[in-house]
Amino acid sequence: MTINQQNSLGYLTNMIARQFAQLIGQELAPLGLNPAYLPVLFELWDGQELTQQELTEKSSVSQATMANTLGRMERDGLIERLPNPNDARSRLIRLTSAALAKKDNCVAAAQKINNGVLEALDEQEIKAWLDIMNKVVQRQKQMLG
Structure with a gap:
């Protein structure tokens, strides 16, 4: 398989992380966080x-x-x-x-972004995605030693 932006684990993971950080940053800024x-x-x-x-x-x-x-x-x-x-x-x-x-407002801001992002998925997809991400995180920890 030829790697491109649509099938590159590294590219997509980085894109998700950067966009998520931007979204949560917009919500946290008014809280001074x-x-x-x-x-x-x-x-x-x-x-x-x-x-x-x-x-x-x-x-x-x-x-x-x-x-x-x-x-x-x-x-x-x-x-x-x-x-x-x-x-x-x-x-x-x-x-x-x-x-x-700031705890309650910060948690509410994080939940707002989480919920907004997850609106693109149904319940089964959310569960599968979270399971897969947790497996990948654990595997990467093993690889890092």
Whole structure:
């Protein structure tokens, strides 16, 4: 099979991700949030405190990307860094009350985009697509080691 834009897994995955980021960015901007903040917010909204390394691992981003994201979130008043009682070399990251107050609106924005995108599919297609995407994610994790 000749690879083109219609059958290239890499091209289509990249296109979906970029368009989705644009859509969610438009919804989050009025809340003063950036799509890059979402992995951190979703990990910490339940009140837990994690180190930068733990957030990096859970989010599957580079250490440098996480450091930059946390720096912007701290600047925006969304996180605070606390001493880690188990390791003096690291800090624990916790959401501020300002970040916690944005949870409902942020989740609603994400649901709006998810629902809007999924309107193109019926229930069976949605289930199949999510199953396939989860399998691909797991396979790529295996390939990455």
